[in-house]
Amino acid sequence: MGKVNASDLRTGMILASDAFSSNGRLLLPRGxxxxxxxxRVLKIWGALDADIEHVSAGExxxxxxxxxxxxxxxxxxxFVDSLFSAANLASPPMPELHTACMKLYVSRLQAGQTLSTDTFNWNPIPQPDNISKSSLEEFVNTDKGLASFPDIYFRISNALEDPSSTANKLAEVISKDPSISAxxxxxxxxxxxxxGQRIDSLSRSVALVGAREISQLALGVAVIDLFIGVPDGIISVRGFWQHSVACGVLNRILASHMQGMQQERCFVIGLLHDIGRLVMLKLAPQHVAWAVNLSRTTGISLYLAERTIFGFDHTDVARALFKRWNLPEELLDGVAEHHGLNDIPSVEAALCSVADTLAIAMGFGANGSILVRTIPPTIWKTINLPESAIxxxxxxxxxxxxxxxxxxxS
Incomplete structure (x- = not known):
């Protein structure tokens, strides 16, 4: 017997032990x-896998x-083998991710999409021998428009911290910004x-989702609005945000499989994890192009290429901005540490690292990185999820x- 992914279950298989939902509810008895x-019941209730008699997961x-x-x-x-050409398929959970992507891209083919390995080809661009560098502080100070964060977020935060505040009061504050409200x-x-039903008011949204959760989502929207109008460079800005949204969605879903995780916070961490790279693209598009070129011609990770070209990477830029904007420390840790450079990463950073890898594996990799990298063992161990969660x-x-x-x- 063995744990079989929910997507691989077939009629006629026999449960070797009781099957439970993601929240511990008994769904089906052994036998x-x-x-x-x-x-269908197992999938609807979020069961990741089931213990099946005489069948292994691999089979x-x-x-x-x-x-x-x-x-x-x-x-x-x-296509998937090319996508995973820089990954170690012997390291968990990479075999599971590879197989999941095989099924995903088959379904896309069958839906009429085309796949081309030309995506992974790269024509090197000219790169000077000596590239001028500035300090991180000098770089971030280049754009005075980044000196402060939109005031709407802090008005929402103040309302949230007011003991007398209500859902209606918080909704009233949010409604002052039509873009965020919509x-x-x-x-x-x-x-x-x-x-199951249409939610037609902000006060109802606050009541259903939660005041703190709504405020975190508002922060994510405010950041996106702050960067509207950044021109495309070697990275498409729309593609960048599609990758960021994918990472946020994946981060939230991964968090839903873990007890005690704040799912909206994880969504915002995923949404903002590469915000420093967007700042780099805005302020120094040619340097970003050289970094992408270095990454793709040498095979090193893009954040390491950024360090070579800039002297710092996008997580350093994010850390400087978040501190300048006085944004919550728990968001900063998840964003700034998502490459897993700490020996003992936070759970939020580890989740974001996995979500980032999954986003690239699903083809939402327009953040400059196009190849799937190995999820570090320390990262996978930190989140402690079953491989079937992938x-x-x-x-x-x-x-x-x-x-x-x-x-x-929109």
Missing amino acids: TVLDEQHI AQQESLLSIPEHDLAAARQ KLLSLVNSPFYGF EATILAAERQIHDITSIFL
Whole structure:
């Protein structure tokens, strides 16, 4: 017997032990012979996997792959192997991620999309031998427009900290900014939350989602609005935000599988994890192009290439900005440490690191990084999730990312 991913369950399989939902509710007893209804129940209730008699996870995955038409499977394999060419497939959970991506790209092929390994080709660009560098402080001070954060967020925070504040009061403060108001309402009514009925007021949104959670989402919207108008460079700004939204969505879903994690905070950490790179793109687009060139011609990670070109990387820029803006420390840690450089990363940073990798693996990699890198063992150990969470998270996110991107970038 073995743990089989929910996506690989088939009729006729027999449960070797009781099956539970993600919140511990008993769904099906040991000995149940699975039919379509049973499998649907397990998926609806968020079961990541099930213990199946006489079947291993590998055998179930192989059976799923064998059911795919050979032409589609070969095309997906060629693309995914190129995507993972810089990753160590012997390191958990990379084999699980590779298989999940095979299924994902097969489904996209069958939906009419095309896949081309030309995506991974790179024509080197001229790069000078000596590149002028400035200090981090000098660089961040280049744009006086970044000196302060939009006041609306701090008005929301002040209302939140007021003991006498109500949902109506907080909604009144948010409503002073029409852009943030409209996007928050759209988000609350999207598949991101999946409420069964239309939510037509901010006060109702605050009551349902939570005041602190709404304030964190408002922060994310405010940051995006702050950077509207940044011109495209070697990185498409819309593509950048699509990657960022994907990372936020994936981070939130991963967090939902862990007890005690604040899901909205994780969403905002994912949404803002590369904000320093957008600042770099705005202030020094040619330097960013050289960094991307160095990364793709040498194979090193883009943040390491940034250090070579700039003398610092995008997480350093984010740290400087967050401190200048006086944004919450818990957001700063998740954003600034998501590359896992600490020996013992925070759970928020580790989750964001995994979400970042999943976003690139799903093809939402327009942040300058196009190849999937190995998830560091310390990162995977820190979040302590079953490998089956990888595919479940990807499947859930695929349905949300495009909708939420359109909300944030409308």
